[in-house]
Amino acid sequence: MTFTMVLAWASPLLFHGVLRLVLIQGIAAALWSVVLRQPYWWIPIHLLFLPLAIAMLALQLPSWLYLSAMLLLALVFWGTVKGDVPLFLSSHAVADALAAMVERENAAAFADLGAGVGSVAVPLAERHPVMKVEAWERAPLPWLILAWRSRGLANVAVNRANLWDSDLAGYNVVFVFLSPAVMVELGDKVRREMRPGSLFISSSFPVPDWPPESVLQIADRRGTRLFCYRI
Ligand SMILES: C[S@@+](CC[C@H](N)C(=O)[O-])C[C@H]1O[C@@H](n2cnc3c(N)ncnc32)[C@H](O)[C@@H]1O
Structure with a gap:
């Protein structure tokens, strides 16, 4: 985030649209992910996280939907938050x-x-x-x-x-x-x-x-x- 702020401060033109800020944030996060040697599948997650969050906000869905989705995921992926084993099924x-x-x-x-x-x-x-x-x-x-x-x-x-x-x-x-x-x-x-x-x-x-x-x-x-x- 600090990196994003510095980038945005260095090029004021980029502040003109939310989309540009979102783009910078995604690219900055993805770059940090590479620097920190995170697994490669984090890159699309970093790039898409903020655009998707903004798109979901634009849909103006009721807040209980988010809470329900979070509870459902917690009930399925119990313990995964601590870095434990997720659910996937044998064939x-x-x-x-x-x-x-x-x-x-x-x-x-x-x-x-x-x-x-x-x-x-x-x-x-x-x-x-x-x-x-x-x-x-x-x-x-x-x-x-x-x-x-x-x-x-x-x-x-x-x-x-x-x-x-x-x-x-x-x-x-x-x-x-x-x-x-x-x-x-x-x-x-x-x-x-x-x-x-x-x-x-x-x-x-x-x-x-x-x-x-x-x-x-x-x-x-x-x-x-x-x-x-x-x-
Ligand atoms: C990859 S899934 C495998 C499910 C099943 N064995 C199969 O082959 O289809 C791993 C499962 O282990 C469960 N699990 C992970 N850590 C556990 C623990 N410490 N105690 C009990 N279950 C655990 C997860 O909740 C998940 O359902």
């Missing part, structure tokens, strides 16, 4: 691959840590009715959808709880689809708690400095890779 192809893996493992107990709306936990529980499936999810809205989807499945337990409070000793297979930010800490927890011979599977994000037993390439839109670690 059907990932669920199919995991169903085949738990069958090969002859797993009696499976956990999805950060289960979202149950894209993995629900189909696995349906296909393996004798396997116990435990889903851990902290965000209120995904948890509610997950609990609703699992309501008729006797072999599913849904915990509205922090995955860091789980005890992994009781599972034969543990699945996660989280974020690179937590993989070191999670790898430590897995090695500490899971029993020898059991299997830890991480979708998309490997555990640093732990060579996986195998990596499964899934033919879905994202080109998901499943990193499999034998304890």
Whole structure:
């Protein structure tokens, strides 16, 4: 912002239109983003933020709409504000691959840590009715959808709880689809708690400095890779 003010002060002509100021602000923010080595996807965000804010103001929408949108996003992306893991969903192809893996493992107990709306936990529980499936999810809205989807499945337990409070000793297979930010800490927890011979599977994000037993390439839109670690 200071940079914007200096730029605007240095060229008074630019103050003539709000649009010009908006343009300068966006470019200045984008440039700072490059200087600060933020990920590249911040650049369009910086460029578009103020123009979109002004466009929304021009629409004169009632203020409760903004509050409702913010509350809805908070209920879905609970914890993300602190830099935690957001919600995005595994594909059907990932669920199919995991169903085949738990069958090969002859797993009696499976956990999805950060289960979202149950894209993995629900189909696995349906296909393996004798396997116990435990889903851990902290965000209120995904948890509610997950609990609703699992309501008729006797072999599913849904915990509205922090995955860091789980005890992994009781599972034969543990699945996660989280974020690179937590993989070191999670790898430590897995090695500490899971029993020898059991299997830890991480979708998309490997555990640093732990060579996986195998990596499964899934033919879905994202080109998901499943990193499999034998304890
Ligand atoms: C990328 S989504 C994956 C959802 C699901 N496992 C799937 O594969 O479709 C990650 C989920 O983990 C949840 N999550 C993140 N941190 C968590 C934590 N500490 N405890 C419980 N859930 C968490 C998020 O709310 C989000 O729903």
